[in-house]
Structures are given as C-alpha cells and as structure tokens.
Amino acid sequence: MSAGPLLSLCIPTYNRASLLEPMLQSLCRQCAAFGERVEIVVSDNASTDATPAVVATASAIHPIRYFRNDENVGSRNFVLAVEQASGEYG
Numbered sequence: 001m002s003a004g005p006l007l008s009l010c011i012p013t014y015n016r017a018s019l020l021e022p023m024l025q026s027l028c029r030q031c032a033a034f035g036e037r038v039e040i041v042v043s044d045n046a047s048t049d050a051t052p053a054v055v056a057t058a059s060a061i062h063p064i065r066y067f068r069n070d071e072n073v074g075s076r077n078f079v080l081a082v083e084q085a086s087g088e089y090g
Contacts, residue, residue, distance in 0.1 A: 008090030
C-alpha cells in the first residue's frame with residue numbers, strides 16, 4: 001500500500017466560484033474523515049473571480065492542492081487537473 005493518497009478528486013474550474021464554493025465545502029467535510037487518503041485537486045484555468053479565496057476558505061476544512069494556470073488553456077485544463085493528482089486512483 002502506498003504512503004500517498006488513495007483517491008484524488010480532480011476539479012477543473014474557470015470563473016465558477018459561486019458553484020465551486022458549496023461543492024468544496026461539502027467535499028471537504030466528507031473527505032476530512034479520510035484524512036490524507038483522499039486528496040482534492042483544483043486546477044484553476046486563470047479565473048478572474050474569487051476562486052482563489054473560495055479554495056483558501058475550503059482548505060481550512062480539508063487540504064486542497066490548488067494550481068492556477070497563468071493563462072486560460074481551454075479544455076486542456078481537464079487534463080492538467082488529472083496530471084496534478086498523486087492518488088492511486090484519480
């Protein structure tokens with residue numbers, strides 16, 4: 001069994017802070033029971049809204065690995081989200 005996360009939940013996002021907030025709040029509460037066995041990865045496609053603040057607030061409940069692209073890379077953000085994952089399943 002590996003020492004890292006077992007499951008990675010990968011979330012690509014772009015300017016959806018209002019939708020991301022309730023989702024992360026719910027996921028973080030549920031994942032907290034599993035500790036480091038479940039990781040949450042958010043790949044931000046250069047959002048111009050409050051996405052960074054939403055992630056920072058939610059990460060107080062459960063750690064979130066947050067990555068922000070310097071520029072909007074379109075649908076490649078889906079692939080980048082998964083590439084950032086370190087879980088056995090993701």
